[in-house]
Amino acid sequence: xxxxxxxxxxxxxxxxxxxxxxxxxxxxxxxxxxxxxxxxxxxxxxxxxxxxxxxxxxxxxxxxxxxxxxxxxxxxxxxxxxxxxxxxxxxxxxxxxxxxxxxxxxxxxxxxxxxxxxxxxxxxxxxxxxxxxxxxxxxxxxxxxxxxxxxxxxxxxxxxxxxxxxxxxxxxxxxxxxxxxxxxxxxxxxxxxxxxxxxxxxxxxxxxxxxxxxxxxxxxxxxxxxxxxxxxxxxxxxxxxxxxxxxxxxxxxxxxxxxxxxxxxxxxxxxxxxxxxxxxxxxxxxxxxxxxxxxxxxxxxxxxxxxxxxxxxxxxxxxxxxxxxxxxxxxxxxxxxxxxxxxxxxxxxxxxxxxxxxxxxxxxxxxxxxxxxxxxxxxxxxxxxxxxxxxxxxxxxxxxxxxxxxxxxxxxxxxxxxxxxxxxxxxxxxxxxxxxxxxxxxxxxxxx
Amino acid sequence: xxxxxxxxxxxxxxxxxxxxxxxxxxxxxxxxxxxxxxxxxxxxxxxxxxxxxxxxxxxxxxxxxxxxxxxxxxxxxxxxxxxxxxxxxxxxxxxxxxxxxxxxxxxxxxxxxxxxxxxxxxxxxxxxxxxxxxxxxxxxxxxxxxxxxxxxxxxxxxxxxxxxxxxxxxxxxxxxxxxxxxxxxxxxxxxxxxxxxxxxxxxxxxxxxxxxxxxxxxxxxxxxxxxxxxxxxxxxxxxxxxxxxxxxxxxxxxxxxxxxxxxxxxxxxxxxxxxxxxxxxxxxxxxxxxxxxxxxxxxxxxxxxxxxxxxxxxxxxxxxxxxxxxxxxxxxxxxxxxxxxxxxxxxxxxxxxxxxxxxxxxxxxxx
Numbered sequence: 001x002x003x004x005x006x007x008x009x010x011x012x013x014x015x016x017x018x019x020x021x022x023x024x025x026x027x028x029x030x031x032x033x034x035x036x037x038x039x040x041x042x043x044x045x046x047x048x049x050x051x052x053x054x055x056x057x058x059x060x061x062x063x064x065x066x067x068x069x070x071x072x073x074x075x076x077x078x079x080x081x082x083x084x085x086x087x088x089x090x091x092x093x094x095x096x097x098x099x100x101x102x103x104x105x106x107x108x109x110x111x112x113x114x115x116x117x118x119x120x121x122x123x124x125x126x127x128x129x130x131x132x133x134x135x136x137x138x139x140x141x142x143x144x145x146x147x148x149x150x151x152x153x154x155x156x157x158x159x160x161x162x163x164x165x166x167x168x169x170x171x172x173x174x175x176x177x178x179x180x181x182x183x184x185x186x187x188x189x190x191x192x193x194x195x196x197x198x199x200x201x202x203x204x205x206x207x208x209x210x211x212x213x214x215x216x217x218x219x220x221x222x223x224x225x226x227x228x229x230x231x232x233x234x235x236x237x238x239x240x241x242x243x244x245x246x247x248x249x250x251x252x253x254x255x256x257x258x259x260x261x262x263x264x265x266x267x268x269x270x271x272x273x274x275x276x277x278x279x280x281x282x283x284x285x286x287x288x289x290x291x292x293x294x295x296x297x298x299x300x301x302x303x304x305x306x307x308x309x310x311x312x313x314x315x316x317x318x319x320x321x322x323x324x325x326x327x328x329x330x331x332x333x334x335x336x337x338x339x340x341x342x343x344x345x346x347x348x349x350x351x352x353x354x355x356x357x358x359x360x361x362x363x364x365x366x367x368x369x370x371x372x373x374x375x376x377x378x379x380x381x382x383x384x385x386x387x388x389x390x391x392x393x394x395x396x397x398x399x400x401x402x403x404x405x406x407x408x409x410x411x412x413x414x415x416x417x418x419x420x421x422x423x424x425x426x427x428x429x430x431x432x433x434x435x436x437x438x439x440x441x442x443x444x445x446x447x448x
Numbered sequence: 449x450x451x452x453x454x455x456x457x458x459x460x461x462x463x464x465x466x467x468x469x470x471x472x473x474x475x476x477x478x479x480x481x482x483x484x485x486x487x488x489x490x491x492x493x494x495x496x497x498x499x500x501x502x503x504x505x506x507x508x509x510x511x512x513x514x515x516x517x518x519x520x521x522x523x524x525x526x527x528x529x530x531x532x533x534x535x536x537x538x539x540x541x542x543x544x545x546x547x548x549x550x551x552x553x554x555x556x557x558x559x560x561x562x563x564x565x566x567x568x569x570x571x572x573x574x575x576x577x578x579x580x581x582x583x584x585x586x587x588x589x590x591x592x593x594x595x596x597x598x599x600x601x602x603x604x605x606x607x608x609x610x611x612x613x614x615x616x617x618x619x620x621x622x623x624x625x626x627x628x629x630x631x632x633x634x635x636x637x638x639x640x641x642x643x644x645x646x647x648x649x650x651x652x653x654x655x656x657x658x659x660x661x662x663x664x665x666x667x668x669x670x671x672x673x674x675x676x677x678x679x680x681x682x683x684x685x686x687x688x689x690x691x692x693x694x695x696x697x698x699x700x701x702x703x704x705x706x707x708x709x710x711x712x713x714x715x716x717x718x719x720x721x722x723x724x725x726x727x728x729x730x731x732x733x734x735x736x737x738x739x740x741x742x743x744x745x746x747x748x749x750x751x752x753x754x755x756x757x758x759x760x761x762x763x764x765x766x767x768x769x770x771x772x773x774x775x776x777x778x779x780x781x782x783x784x785x786x787x788x789x790x791x792x793x794x795x796x797x798x799x800x801x802x803x804x805x806x807x808x809x810x811x812x813x814x815x
Contacts (some may be wrong), residue, residue, distance in 0.1 A: 193695025199632025
């Protein structure tokens, strides 16, 4: 497999508390103990940050079933373009990932793509219909690392209880998309002044919060591990904080868009839009919330109440979004903008860079205990997988979805000036994304 | 619309001549149409108009100034004159094609738009969601493009989804006129409401307008609030809390200093809301509101919020009673109130034709 040396970069490896300029050498897909020896290939890391490859706990690859939105190959190309070397694939495929054969298909197709590793998440219930448990043990044997009906909540409290109990016997977490259906019904954005302005039906923050609170209680009751997908409200964060304080096995994640946008994105749209914009790219579940909720998310990520960042990468075709706001498919294509959006918090002085890196690497790995499946994941300790990302934290660029590797061009960040750009991604010792030329072109374009 | 086109009036020959046609036949009324001082020629009129009308589309009243609204109301005066003629026909929009694209049922809006277009000499075609390619799954964007491709200049749209006309406007260079979108906006209804109020009460500055009923689901209320606020009226909203939208009345500070809707007062007590009101407007109560737990029963709603003659008596003696229709008599409004001398509900409908003529005319000159 050969060897690869990354020279001169600022190595940030939060799992080991490392933040210094240090060379790292990969040999045969592992981090070598000694960087000083010669390598087959050398990557110039001077002026760049070197971090463990990013880990995304929440990603929709759409295949099988909705290949017009994204394929496993295009989704993984987007992942490495965004610095991710491991993505957890959500099971809302068609058919749902609720049986061994779909899991095997996903793993086989991902291996063939050879870009980033895929850790599948199995459905909690058959067909994600919330009625009957899927064969969770078989899904675990096939390689699933957690269970979720994401896109839909496990609405039935009794079923959620049993899922947590059963999954705890397998040592795996249940990831819940918390949204009380009776409160959220028909709501296409956050309930607040913006939905009134636009004449759209809102879903209140309480729709998320009552189910987060319920799941925290069920985690305490069962001893099972619940991982709250994409928390977005101050009340949900409070519930998680209280549950953690009492020792319940509760973890959670936040998306880059809930950290950086509010419901006003639907009203104002990207730079230069008319008002009201009815920007369907800003339609997402859970909806973009108000300023107080966004602030709470930022604080909670910094103080660790929120464990990690996950993209909820949800690619859609143009026709899924070029329609009436309430008909538009919810979701944001997020893999390729996650890093610079998170760095906005660093640039604002709200988040140390090391914590930002941690939230994309070792923190998600720990949240779901991924070390059991990929030993050493989320670090660059000697012997760990040769998964790494090199990024320029200061490179400025303007988000243009036409440059996305993802088939999903749906992003409310189009036209946004951001700072922080992935230069190279290494997965399993192989250079799977080489962005040196593209970065140079952006720089040249700016100075020219 | 290109401002220069209007200032150098001859660019659009049809537009200029249409103003002249109405002006020639109606002498002093020409000033109302063109918004110019009496005696000004067509060219001067067009120049004056250019400063007062800059809208290519009419999607809501949130982007209208007081001057622009007054201009529409003045133009509506002229259209009332046209409608009063023995043969109400002028060739102002001859050669213009108006399509009404209705995704939702409508009687008065659609009929009045169709009539308005015909009075002005436009070709009017009607497209309904049912019985068209929409039923075959054609997207809104494709339907709009198709209509433009067959030569439609002005697209009048009614849609159940809030914001749909904005989507249409983003994908066509035809002028889009919002005939009601979801819960969001109904600008022509608001303009005819303003016209009706102003023609009865004079200036609306400082007038107290009580809007009673299902504000949360009402596009009429939203557009009325924008229009009334710009005209300087005081708006009082009265509804059970379940029928009031989120974030109203609370001023939300943001970078843009934006609010859900401009300054309104919320008064849940109907007696207090109506006291001294110059206008009592009630909204249609949809029967399905009962099923979603928003109200216990029609009976209870009617008892607490129905407009009865006793309640109207609390308002100013000259107060107008208004309803955008269609009415549920005996629910939100008592039948005797709907037919009382204070009721201007039928006048609203009549004015609706003139207001829609005015908008088609103003848009059509530039389309």
